[in-house]
Amino acid sequence: MSIELLLNLQQEVRRLFVAGSALAEGDLRLSKLVPSLRKIGEAAPVFSRLADAAEGLLSAPRAASSVKLLELSTLLSAILHTQGKTDVQGNPQPIESAGLQLSTELTYRRLHPMLTALTTKGQGRLEQLRQSYEERSFLDLRVIPAICGALDDVYAEIPEFVQDKMIPEIGQAAVPVLRTGLNLQGGKGDARRLKLLYQLQGDLVLELVKEAGDSGSLELKLAAIELLGGYPDQEDFLLEQSAEKRREVRQAAYYALARLGTPKAIGRLLEASKSKGGEQVIDAIRACDELALHKRIIIEADQELSRCLELAGKERVTAIGQLYTYIRCLEGHGHQLAAEALPLVKRLLHTEAFIVADTEAVQETAADLLLELNSEEADAFGIELHTLYKRKFIGYSFRAAYRRLSLTELYDRYAEDVKGRSASAKSLQSALQSLVNSQLYEDGERGYAVPEGAWDSRWVHLFAEQGMTELVCCFAREGDRGIPAYLTSKLEERARINDHQTLNVLTTLFRINYKKAPELLLELLRSQGKRMFYYMDIRLQRMIALLPKSYATELRIIAEGMAYESVKQHMIELVEALEAAPDDAASERGSGVWEWIKNKMS
Structure with missing residues (x-):
């Protein structure tokens, strides 16, 4: 029997229901289906009944057409309901349920x-x-x-x-959805699926991980190699991958071998560090926790240094590059290797023949490593470098000295070297600024002053003498003679309110409780052009919050004259919050009133 013929007849019957049974008499589209129904009716009598009902509708007068159409439709519907199938092709297979422990209580909205x-x-x-x-x-x-x-x-x-x-x-x-969606020849998304499957099921998907490593796409291969780094029985596979032509595969294998840490893995990493393109393995070696590897690198580096001192020309250049690779490999493990690495670093930085222009990269890396050793003996050697080689390593020496000398000794030893614009002075200034920055950002949020008792009090006057205003702002304390005068002098040279140094100076004056700081701020606010305020720096907001309530009226006048609407509204909010601040908050110094205003504006 032809389902298609029945469906065509059903379509024509529906059309006549919509158009009206009165139009069925002699309908050409319905008439074309009758011969086909007669032919199939020779084998299935029910189709002959359909043909009779269709002809009865085609020849029925208009008055009887509705009854004939309903008879044809009823018979057709009954036949169609007998033609459906409830079975499917193939053999039954078990299915894996997905997430049945999760609820479905939320609305679709x-x-x-x-x-x-x-x-x-x-x-x-x-x-x-x-x-x-x-x-x-x-x-x-x-x-x-x-x-x-x-x-x-x-x-x-x-x-x-x-x-x-x-x-x-x-x-x-x-897990079931991840497994179903995983394509071992896929891209980054499938690599993520593989990693998640391993994260959720561990060894249960180990065979799948191995398959991805053997025959997966590049992305899947890289993910599999990373995961297999925790399995000693995969050592041979990882060693093989570390010699692969593709750089990405080699690097992934290096990391996996570093994680494995077996003798063969260590040997392969050491071998790779000596080969052309040895810089590719540096990060993997740094990530290796097996100190045996780093100790072997120290021995190799010492031998390479001897070669550097003996060779010339291209061979010397190659040896210097290899030594540079070795020293970089040791970074990150310096403190753990202090006893073994210190003799090498001493030899590097104490051999005058090596302190030449073409080895500067190695020298700087070795000096960084010296500080990383962080041992008393290493820092003592660092301090000895103070005046050597025209003070070339003075910045490193200063860092080591800061850890070991008293505040007085540190100042007495290095203060004179800060002065001037020589290369050594700039190096020392940079090291000092770096130390200060680390102290300012110690808690994750930038502070505005170095910790109390962290430096000799004489430094601030030395910085003022040298015109190092940013450091003066960091070191200034209440009661430092001459420092307020120095800072206020920096505001007299056409100071712009949003300038970094201006804000630093004003913030410092407020911090050290300089009596005239509020008036200086107000004067600067008055003197700025209306387009000078294109944003409100957090330091400026804090200082406005610290102004006396009596300044509110003039602050509002200044706000009304601002050109940028967003800044104007921000300023007005600050003024309104200042006016509304309770007297006990307004009388506080420090962060009390600022915290109150922040809560008011939030």
């Missing part, structure tokens, strides 16, 4: 924004995913396919967030 973010393109999607993550609405059975599908998203931050945050919390419920 709640899920829709997250599903849209996971399955479409455009801005704001990552923020939506973060919100869904915080609300825990992603822990729903219905969104697992979309979440796993987002591992292929072209906007890198989306799959990274899904991989790092969402799927690990979904847990085992995501």
Whole structure:
């Protein structure tokens, strides 16, 4: 029997129901189906009944056509209901359930924004995913396919967030979907799936990881090599991959061998460091926790130094490059290797024949390593470098001395060297500024002054004498004679309110409780052109918050004259908050009033 013929007849019957049965008499489209129905009716009598009913409708007068159309439709519907199939081709197979432990209690309205973010393109999607993550609405059975599908998203931050945050919390419920979606010949998204499967199931997917390493695409191969670094029985495979032609594969294998840390792995990494392109293995060696490797590199570096001192021409250049590779490999493990590495570093920095122009990169790396050793003996040697080679290593010497000398000894020894614009003075100034910066950012947020008692009090006057205003601002303390006068002099040269140095100086004057600081700030605010205020620096906001309430009226006048509406509104909010501040907050110094105003404006 022909289902297609029955469906065609059903379509014509529906058409006549819509058009009206009165139009069925002699209908050409229905008439064309009758011969086919008669022919099939020779084998199946029910089709002959359909043909009779169709002819009855075609020849029926208008008054009886509705009854005939209903008879044809009823018979056709009964026949169609007998033609459906409930079985499928093939043999039954078990299916793996996905995430049945997750709930489906949320309404689709709640899920829709997250599903849209996971399955479409455009801005704001990552923020939506973060919100869904915080609300825990992603822990729903219905969104697992979309979440796993987002591992292929072209906007890198989306799959990274899904991989790092969402799927690990979904847990085992995501495994079936990840397995189904995994293509060993795929790209970055499939590499993420492989890593997640291993993260969730460990050794249960080890064979799959091995298969990806043997025959997967480049992305899958790299992921598999990374994962196999924890299995000693994969040593031969990793050694083989470390000799692969493709650079990416070699580097992945180096990292895996560094993680493995077996004698053969260490030997291969050492061999790679000696080969052409040895810089490719430096980061992997740094990541290796087996100090036996680094101790062997120290021995090799010592021998390479001897070669450098004996060779000339291209051979010397090659030897210097190799030595540079060795020294860089030791970075990150200096303190652990202090006893073994110090003799090498001493020899490097104490051999006058080596302190020449073509070895400067090696010298600087060795000096960095010396500081990293962080031992008493190493720092003592660093201090000895103070005046050697025309004070070439004075910056490193100063860092070592800061750790070992008293504050008085440090100043007495190095203060004179800070003066001037010589190369050694600039090197020392840079080292000093670097130390200060590390102290200012110690807690993650930038401070404005070095810790109390961290430096000799004489430094601030030396910096003022040398015109080093930024350091003066960091070192100034309440009661330092002459420092307020020095700082205020820096505001008299057409100071611009949003200039970095101006803000630093004003902040320092407020910090050391200089009496005239509020008036200086107000005077600068008055003197600026209305277009000078194109943003409100956080330091400026803090200082305005510290002004007396009596300044509020004039501050409002200044705000009204600002050209940029956003800055104007920000300034007015500050003024209003200052006016509303309780008297006890307004009378505080430091952060009290500022914290109150921040809460008021939030």
